[in-house]
Amino acid sequence: MSYSAIDRENKIIEVLQKKGSASIQELAEILKVSTMTIHRDLNKMEHAGYIQKKHGGVILAGKLTAANKHACAMCNKPVSERTIFIVQFENGEQKRACCAHCGLMIQSQSKGAWQSLTADYLHGHVVSANHAIYIFGSDLNVCCVPSILSFGSRQDADKFQKGFGGSLVTMEAAIHRLHGMMHTH
Ligand SMILES: [Zn+2]
Ligand SMILES: [Zn+2]
Known part of the structure; x- marks a missing residue:
């Protein structure tokens, strides 16, 4: 079973909302794809302002975190x-x-x-x-x-x-x- 790009993005956001942050390795394991694929997804998501990359890991960007009350x-x-x-x-x-x-x-x-x-x-x-x-x-x-x-x-x-x-x-x-x-x- 594999996730589509959109599913992966949603899943990544879900993981970050639950855990606060995640490493690229972790995300690759959760989504069962290569770290290259995660890199590509994250680049796109970072561009869209959803996430921020930090020290080899990734966190949600303020836009999304602030939406949770x-x-x-x-x-x-x-x-x-x-x-x-x-x-x-x-x-x-x-x-x-x-x-x-x-x-x-x-x-x-x-x-x-x-x-x-x-x-x-x-x-x-x-x-x-x-x-x-x-x-x-x-x-x-x-x-x-x-x-x-x-x-x-x-x-x-x-x-x-x-x-x-x-x-x-x-x-x-x-x-x-x-x-x-x-x-x-
Ligand atoms: Zn207060
Ligand atoms: Zn106050």
């Missing part, structure tokens, strides 16, 4: 695509947070956090959390307080800040501030 791993609030923050672990596990506030808490408190993704508050697309710009403590309390909103570009963050206040910070600085606030209680 779950409760926040920190505070249990429903996760909105607009503010979602996804912490990915080295072992392929993922934790979703309602917003960058919870996401950065999870990330800074867990071992093995490998790469995180966050939704750009203005445009809704998913960006790398490391490279995002955050607005800390704006007047717009969208989710958790103090509010932390993520932006893919500094320009957008600047624009937003002019309207709603708060301060522009990097991921490191946002984590630092969050922890500083907790320790004052």
Whole structure:
């Protein structure tokens, strides 16, 4: 029995949704095809924005991960695509947070956090959390307080800040501030 190209793509997505990540070897074994075939499938899928290749393995791209709604791993609030923050672990596990506030808490408190993704508050697309710009403590309390909103570009963050206040910070600085606030209680 062999899978068609479309079946393989669906199967690959299914595997990644279940496991978070997979190696090319693993996928070849699951689908009973050569690693060459998997390579070709993955190239196509990467092009379409479904997956991302990382260190010989593959993960789902933000587009698809953000489509799954779950409760926040920190505070249990429903996760909105607009503010979602996804912490990915080295072992392929993922934790979703309602917003960058919870996401950065999870990330800074867990071992093995490998790469995180966050939704750009203005445009809704998913960006790398490391490279995002955050607005800390704006007047717009969208989710958790103090509010932390993520932006893919500094320009957008600047624009937003002019309207709603708060301060522009990097991921490191946002984590630092969050922890500083907790320790004052
Ligand atoms: Zn939360
Ligand atoms: Zn939140």
